[in-house]
Amino acid sequence: MIGVIRDKILNFTGTDWVPIVIVGNKTDLQGQRQVSREDGEELAARWKCLSCETSAKTNMNIGRAFELMIAEIEKSTDQVPEEKKGECSIL
Template sequence: MSSKAATPELKKYMDKRVFVQLNGARKVTGVLRGFDPFMNLVLDEAVEETNPAEKTSIGMVSSMVIQFVENVFVDSYFPTIERTFTKSLTYHGQQYEVEIIDTAGQDEFSIFNGKHALDVHGYVLVYSVTSKLSFDMIGVIRDKILNFTGTDWVPIVIVGNKTDLQGQRQVTREDGEDLAARWKCLSCETSAKTNNNIGKAFELMIAEIEKSTDQVPEEKQGECIIL
């Protein structure tokens, strides 16, 4: 993407690192990273495990990214090796090239540490609408983020995944919207299986970047990192 094609709000991010991380409940099954002159994506999820058999199921974030990149839903996926994905994302008429690398084997405690709070501009927190525990856990993760950043607010997008499983729903849409209102952030619900709102989650994060940029003094702007 050339700097001439970028919107004024996003030109400052040209040739800068941008990280996006999606995080959910307890057991992290994978981390997704990507590198691009405009955008780097780091997507991570934590999945509650109640028995060993659940380890063979696809993680929320892995399924979301495969759906986002390849437009397919994968029933079984084992994120044990690094894999690179690329995807073009159009937002407000502007096209962005995104490269994502899927890396497995980290947990939320190894990922969320002090180094991830430095120069980070936003966070995407993913929970399963079928798991109240995962919904509660994103609050714990947010508290950890705020503790590391030393602030009382950071740009966040809340994503409730697995809306295709309405019969198993434990978290209502209103629960997610109310939490977003309290946190003063954006939210949406998605389904990797039906490809509902998958792209919207990424678009909302860009919107949060632009909104937060307007609130930051010019001298503090520059490198944009989203976790």
């Protein structure tokens, strides 16, 4: 599912890269894990993006997830040519 969403975003923006952070939530429910940490890290490496695991219930890494997102957005705005700055797409 995450791949489909990423593909739609890339298709919509007409680029081959957008700032993405893969966030795995509910790490407090280890017994119900559906995606291994290794699979998440492998996908992040393949997509050249950052990743982290969080738990909203225990407040684990919530701030970190937002810090990573902001860093990726700031990094991407440094790479955008001047005429493109100021555009924003929220999906």
